[in-house]
Structure formats: structure tokens, C-alpha cells
């Protein structure tokens with residue numbers, strides 16, 4: 001095969017920097033009659049295209065090209081063409097092992113880079129025992145491997161724990177939490193919940209860190225940090241502490257006409273199109289529910305309702321016909337035109353935020369709403385809003401005491 005057809009795939013090859021001096025030295029040696037051992041390559045396919053990538057011997061390959069020679073022996077790691085996505089981790093490992101073994105030995109920074117990519121490519125339940133596994137794979141001590149990847153492994157576990165804790169606060173069962181977060185079973189969740197320590201956040205908060213800084217430092221989301229910091233507070237204190245003058249939500253609105261100048265970006269995915277202002281939901285929760293109540297959002301979109309529930313200490317079950325659009329684990333797939341899932345039944349408050357763009361076809365929209373309301377078995381809309389049709393109608397299932 002032509003040496004020029006062999007490429008270096010940066011997703012796989014472990015060296016981030018190539019030594020031009022080494023290539024120069026090898027090329028000089030070749031011109032003086034030296035010959036080098038074979039290089040290791042592999043045929044892979046990516047997006048339907050086949051290519052030959054180098055796994056080991058990039059300096060040798062470049063030196064042969066520089067010296068204008070083509071007698072370099074090429075060995076294939078596997079005879080068949082391998083699918084890149086499927087074989088990515090294995091190809092990274094083989095390439096790293098070879099590059100550690102001889103020639104210009106792989107630098108510590110490159111080994112760190114490669115092992116971190118392997119950590120990032122694993123699902124969370126593939127991280128159990130990974131430090132020992134990587135240490136054995138690359139022939140280094142566990143202590144050394146822990147220095148390279150320990151912090152990242154812990155960071156990924158911490159964000160998994162945070163997702164689990166968030167779901168726990170929202171009222172999910174331990175079985176359900178295990179299912180979506182990658183814990184092996186409910187026992188793992190239960191153990192984690194026992195050691196999840198909110199006091200640390202309280203200490204950081206009283207020592208002057210802002211909730212935003214705490215969230216950033218621990219790789220958590222802000223509503224979760226707030227939920228922990230606000231533990232034991234009543235609704236008014238929650239408004240006072242969480243509220244922000246810029247978003248006009250430092251206290252609940254007393255009239256039923258609410259106007260906010262800008263949405264509170266801490267609630268819900270800011271990038272989700274057509275999301276609610278979180279301040280609206282805080283006020284709805286204040287008026288129509290109490291702490292510990294179960295709130296259901298059948299069309300949760302970017303999850304504003306869920307985040308507001310965390311801040312206001314309400315449990316929450318959220319659904320959407322297309323939950324992947326928001327990539328949130330706390331929204332389950334469900335069509336609002338079908339019967340509510342069992343865990344949502346008997347809830348205290350339902351918040352409906354409809355796909356309003358469908359209003360362009362008004363009759364279609366009203367039919368859609370009828371279907372949704374039929375399955376919810378709601379009471380009639382309040383008398384004071386006869387003109388609002390179903391749009392923006394919030395069902396008051398329980399009155400605020």
C-alpha cells in the first residue's frame with residue numbers, strides 16, 4: 001500500500017505533538033542505510049467511508065516519506081475493516097500501548113489525554129474499577145493512574161450523584177433513579193443518598209461562596225444547590241433568598257396580573273424555545289400548592305416547572321412527547337393525550353404549558369386541548385377567565401391553605 005494513504009486519526013492516535021527532530025533523525029539514518037521495524041495500521045470505516053489509520057510508528061512513516069523511500073513494512077492489527085465508533089476505545093488502547101512500548105516513549109501528558117478520553121467515552125456504570133483497569137492496561141501503578149484520571153472519574157460520579165439526588169428531592173423512587181442514572185440497583189442509590197452531604201454546601205455558602213460558584217465548583221445545577229441551601233425555609237424566605245431584583249422575584253406577586261421584564265435564566269434550559277418564565281411558575285406554586293405537594297407537568301419542555309419545584313420544595317413529575325429535545329433525565333416520555341402515568345395520578349397541581357405555535361390552526365389546537373383535558377379529567381375552567389379558551393389555563397386542584 002502507498003505510505004501516503006495512511007493517515008493519523010486524532011481521535012485515536014495518542015500523541016498530541018509530533019517530534020520533528022525525531023523524524024529528521026530517522027530520515028537521516030534511513031539515508032545512511034538504516035531500516036526500521038514495521039508500522040502498525042488498521043482499516044476502519046467512519047460514516048460509510050473506509051480509511052487506513054496509523055496505530056503505531058507515525059515518526060517512522062513520516063521519516064520514510066521524507067527520505068523518499070517506500071520500503072517500509074506495514075502490519076495490520078486486524079484483517080477486517082473495523083467500525084470506528086464500535087472499536088474506538090480498543091483502538092485507542094492498542095495505539096497507546098504500542099506508543100508506550102518503544103521509540104520516542106509517549107509523554108505523560110499524552111497518556112493522561114488518552115486515558116481521560118477513555119473515561120469520557122465510557123457510560124457511567126463502566127467507570128467502576130477503571131483506575132485499576134487502566135493502570136494494568138498501560139503497565140503503570142494505580143497511584144499514578146489515579147493522579148491522571150482520578151479527579152475526572154470522581155467528577156463524573158459526582159454529577160451522576162447530583163442527578164440522583166435531584167430526582168430523590170423530586171420524589172422519584174430509588175428503583176426509578178437507578179434506572180436513569182447508571183447506578184447498578186436501588187441499594188447503590190440508597191447508599192449514595194445516605195452519604196450525600198448538603199452541609200458542605202451550607203458551609204461554603206456561609207463562608208461567602210455564591211450558589212452559582214458552589215454549583216460550578218461541584219459541577220451541579222443551580223436549582224439543586226438552591227434546593228439544598230433552602231432546606232427548612234418557608235415559601236416567603238425561599239422567594240427572598242432565591243429571588244433576584246433583576247428578575248423581579250424577591251417576593252410573591254400579590255395581584256393576579258404578573259409582568260416580568262426578563263426570564264430567570266437559572267430555571268429551565270435557557271436555550272429551550274418557547275419556555276416559561278420561571279418566575280411565573282414560582283408564583284403559581286406559591287398560590288396553588290404547598291411544600292411537599294406533588295406537581296405534574298405533562299408538557300415539560302425545557303423543565304422550568306421542575307426547577308421551580310426544586311427551589312420551592314415541591315415534588316414533581318414531568319413528561320413530554322419528545323423529552324430528548326431538552327436532554328434532561330427528569331422528564332419522561334409520555335403523550336399528554338394518553339392517560340397520566342400512575343405516578344402522576346392523584347397529584348395536587350397540574351401545570352400545562354401548551355405548544356402554542358399550533359394555535360395557528362385554531363380548531364386543531366382546540367381539538368388537541370380537548371384531548372389533553374379529557375384524559376386529565378379536570379374541572380371546568382375558572383369562571384373569571386371565560387375568554388381565555390384553554391390557552392394558559394391552569395387547573396387549580398388544591399387551593400393554597
Ligand SMILES: C[S@@+](CC[C@H](N)C(=O)[O-])C[C@H]1O[C@@H](n2cnc3c(N)ncnc32)[C@H](O)[C@@H]1O
Nearest residue numbers: 275276299300301302303304321335336353355
Ligand atoms: C411550550 S413548550 C413547554 C415549555 C416548558 N413549559 C418550559 O418552560 O420549558 C410545549 C411542549 O409540549 C410538548 N408537547 C407537544 N405535544 C405534546 C403531547 N401530545 N404530549 C406531551 N408533550 C407534548 C412539546 O414537545 C414542547 O416541549
